Amino acid sequence: MKVAIIGVGEISKLHINALIQAGEQIVALCDIIPSKCELANKEFSLNAKIYADYKKMLADEDIDAVHICTPHYLHAEMVINALNKNVNILCEKPLAISLTELDEIEVAVKNSTAILGVCQQNRYNDASRFAKTYFSDKKITSAYGSLIWKRDADYYNSGIWRGKKATEGGGVMINQALHTLDMLQWITGMPISVVATTNNHALKNVIDVEDTAFGIFKIDDERNFVVTATNSAKYSFPIVLGFASENDVMQITMDNVILNGNFYVKKDGTSVIGKEVWGTGHVKLIKDFYNKLSKGEKFPIDFYEASKVVKLILALYSSNGNEIFIK
Ligand SMILES: NC(=O)c1ccc[n+]([C@@H]2O[C@H](COP(=O)([O-])OP(=O)(O)OC[C@H]3O[C@@H](n4cnc5c(N)ncnc54)[C@H](O)[C@@H]3O)[C@@H](O)[C@H]2O)c1
Known part of the structure; x- marks a missing residue:
């Protein structure tokens, strides 16, 4: 499947590794510091298109899923924008930082055909x-x-x-x-x-x-x-x-x-990728997310x-x- 990542910091490396292991294709990377995307392209031998503006990326790219690996306060906004475009999402934890954000995401979930999964990999x-x-x-x-x-x-x-x-x-x-x-x-x-x-x-x-x-x-x-x-x-x-x-x-x-x-x-x-304390769950969760997506099945951490x-x-x-x- 064609995948994009928003936020190319610490945890994104784990997502990139797991996506490569799962055989998915990373077609776009987005970070407000685009040099981070260039470095990731080099480190992982990717040929992903680079964006600094995630809304432009969502508008321009024909993707099956987006991974949201940005700071906490951006999760709700980014999830809602991707849901409104019917793009499947795997969002890093926490899904939101307020009850208002949860309410807003719920409305978007109900109006979207996309699947939303969250990385609670333990x-x-x-x-x-x-x-x-x-x-x-x-x-x-x-x-x-x-x-x-x-x-x-x-x-x-x-x-x-x-x-x-x-x-x-x-x-x-x-x-x-x-x-x-x-x-x-x-x-x-x-x-x-x-x-x-x-x-x-x-x-x-x-x-x-x-x-x-x-x-x-x-x-x-x-x-x-x-x-x-x-x-x-x-x-x-x-x-x-x-x-x-x-x-x-x-x-x-x-x-x-x-x-x-x-x-x-x-x-x-x-095997563990990244910090030992993150555990091995990410790789299994990401594989399961794409497995469920390809079969049209429900992802459990919705x-x-x-x-x-x-x-x-x-x-x-x-x-x-x-x-x-x-x-
Ligand atoms: N599941 C886990 O065990 C686990 C472990 C570590 C981190 N995380 C989560 O991953 C997320 C990111 O953490 P991190 O440690 O990688 O942080 P980080 O600061 O290393 O990376 C965040 C990246 O997002 C980029 N960014 C900020 N604003 C942006 C925007 N508007 N558009 C695009 N990119 C933007 C930053 O430039 C940075 O490169 C957090 O939600 C964190 O809680 C989860």
């Missing part, structure tokens, strides 16, 4: 899938997710959009810990409310968003899950997820699963699925220690 990790299947016929009573990472001033200074409410939409929760929260709700079920706090402990003069977040998500009156996330560490530790049901306790970190004291490694040999974690994060942000009900 759902494709073997260990995550194992947990999802294992607990599918069991009632999880409690769960937790813990993300302890290093994101210092150098990281935040590497992109003008990072660390700012207006352009990133938040800090550790909406960027780094989005996948952790998505895993918890995907495996455990969508919560009804949250009590949470956010704080900036270690990056006060660097970012205007939280470097640390803690939330207790109520699934029902008896059951909950807890998420704790910080960018203030001096090392990015592997994320840990834990799930408990009446008879089972499972902990997951990377490809490793400890289930009721027994240790398992769950991986299918897909507008409604991707909206769930955005709603949870926005509720967590508005909590300030109070119980917020999730709409």
Whole structure:
């Protein structure tokens, strides 16, 4: 299929690699810094047409799909413009940074013939899938997710959009810990409310968003899950997820699963491209997206699925220690 990419920064390399592996044709690249597109053309031996204006690219190019790999505040606008042109979309997370944006995307989804998929690739990790299947016929009573990472001033200074409410939409929760929260709700079920706090402990003069977040998500009156996330560490530790049901306790970190004291490694040999913490899910997700597209099948992480974690994060942000009900 003919594919275009908007935003040729860090994560785009992974998309380009995965598209090449999947046998798709990258016909156009767009970045407000066009030299990034030239470099990508060289690095990956592409012959893609280069654009600085994504609207011109959408108007001029006859493409089957577009990948949106831009800063968070641009996702909704770009998704809506592509949907209005009936171009299939794979958008990087988060789908949106406000409820208003979600509402606007929903209208565009309903009026479009295009498919919208979102890169919440950890759902494709073997260990995550194992947990999802294992607990599918069991009632999880409690769960937790813990993300302890290093994101210092150098990281935040590497992109003008990072660390700012207006352009990133938040800090550790909406960027780094989005996948952790998505895993918890995907495996455990969508919560009804949250009590949470956010704080900036270690990056006060660097970012205007939280470097640390803690939330207790109520699934029902008896059951909950807890998420704790910080960018203030001096090392990015592997994320840990834990799930408990009446008879089972499972902990997951990377490809490793400890289930009721027994240790398992769950991986299918897909190699990691880019940062180890991004996992192997992107390649599998991108292959699945094109596979579904070619067969005219529904892609599982669609507008409604991707909206769930955005709603949870926005509720967590508005909590300030109070119980917020999730709409
Ligand atoms: N799924 C994951 O695990 C994962 C991992 C890393 C990043 N991401 C997501 O990918 C997205 C991009 O992150 P990144 O780290 O690659 O950021 P980045 O800053 O390295 O890249 C963003 C690129 O977008 C370009 N850009 C900005 N405005 C544009 C516009 N109007 N038109 C075209 N291009 C424009 C920038 O010049 C830059 O090259 C974010 O949403 C981020 O959360 C996801």
